[in-house]
Amino acid sequence: MSQNEYAVIVAGGKGTRIKSSTPKQFLELAGKPIILHTIEAFYRYSKDIRVILVLPADAYSLWDYIVKDYNFQHTVTLQQGGESRFQSVKKGLQRIQTNGLVAIHDGVRPLVTTDIIESSFKLAKEKGSAVAAVSLKESVRILEGDHTKALDRAKYRLIQTPQTFDIELIKKAYELEDDPSLTDDASVAERWGHTISLFEGNYENIKVTTPEDLIIAEVLLQKRKTG
Numbered sequence: 001m002s003q004n005e006y007a008v009i010v011a012g013g014k015g016t017r018i019k020s021s022t023p024k025q026f027l028e029l030a031g032k033p034i035i036l037h038t039i040e041a042f043y044r045y046s047k048d049i050r051v052i053l054v055l056p057a058d059a060y061s062l063w064d065y066i067v068k069d070y071n072f073q074h075t076v077t078l079q080q081g082g083e084s085r086f087q088s089v090k091k092g093l094q095r096i097q098t099n100g101l102v103a104i105h106d107g108v109r110p111l112v113t114t115d116i117i118e119s120s121f122k123l124a125k126e127k128g129s130a131v132a133a134v135s136l137k138e139s140v141r142i143l144e145g146d147h148t149k150a151l152d153r154a155k156y157r158l159i160q161t162p163q164t165f166d167i168e169l170i171k172k173a174y175e176l177e178d179d180p181s182l183t184d185d186a187s188v189a190e191r192w193g194h195t196i197s198l199f200e201g202n203y204e205n206i207k208v209t210t211p212e213d214l215i216i217a218e219v220l221l222q223k224r225k226t227g
């Protein structure tokens with residue numbers, strides 16, 4: 001690691017779409033909580049990475065329990081989240097006081113790989129940003145009033161995380177921006193004039209969002225566990 005590398009892992013959400021009483025980032029898949037799979041992926045990439053973990057205000061004791069119960073050995077910086085993903089990322093970034101690179105990653109994407117993380121840091125070092133993206137596998141239409149129209153799917157990409165940036169650039173963009181409706185970090189950087197660089201993501205790097213994602217993620221994590 002030639003310069004400071006950070007990961008801001010946002011796990012401050014409520015998981016309303018998955019309809020579970022426990023926030024989805026704490027649900028267990030393939031033997032451990034989703035959030036642990038995610039954090040461990042970053043330590044597999046580098047044992048020196050500095051992790052800022054953004055949690056819901058009422059989940060600190062649950063995190064303490066996870067650390068003890070699963071014998072988690074790394075020291076992460078904890079930060080209380082905000083009302084939206086935007087605010088949670090903003091708060092996480094405020095904990096970084098040096099220059100270097102930061103990978104911003106959804107805590108509920110436990111299938112991120114070392115290769116993806118490595119590619120993101122490499123490209124961000126060169127271009128200032130690196131955002132994981134995949135091609136569309138299905139046809140897509142735009143809704144126009146009571147009609148719909150086919151779009152050329154080759155022109156579109158589905159955006160994932162990690163979204164990795166030069167720290168100075170992304171901190172400045174988040175400081176200047178105040179629109180919590182922005183759904184990802186690339187949108188924030190772009191608002192402030194940065195041209196986003198994409199790299200090839202991975203179809204397995206799903207975001208656990210709705211109930212069926214739990215089944216898919218369980219299968220994929222088990223497959224990796226058994227080699």
Ligand SMILES: Nc1ccn([C@@H]2O[C@H](COP(=O)(O)OP(=O)(O)OP(=O)(O)O)[C@@H](O)[C@H]2O)c(=O)n1
Nearest residue numbers: 010011012013014015016017083084088107108
């Ligand atoms: N206030 C928030 C909202 C979201 N997130 C995090 O951002 C990531 C992506 O968000 P999403 O999948 O939408 O999670 P939730 O907001 O928890 O889900 P939902 O929108 O279904 O309520 C998740 O890791 C989530 O914990 C966060 O840190 N703080």
Ligand SMILES: C[C@](O)(CO)[C@H](O)COP(=O)(O)O
Nearest residue numbers: 085106159160161183184207
């Ligand atoms: C950041 C993200 O995962 C990129 O695909 C996505 O925008 C998060 O959206 P959500 O509505 O907060 O789940």
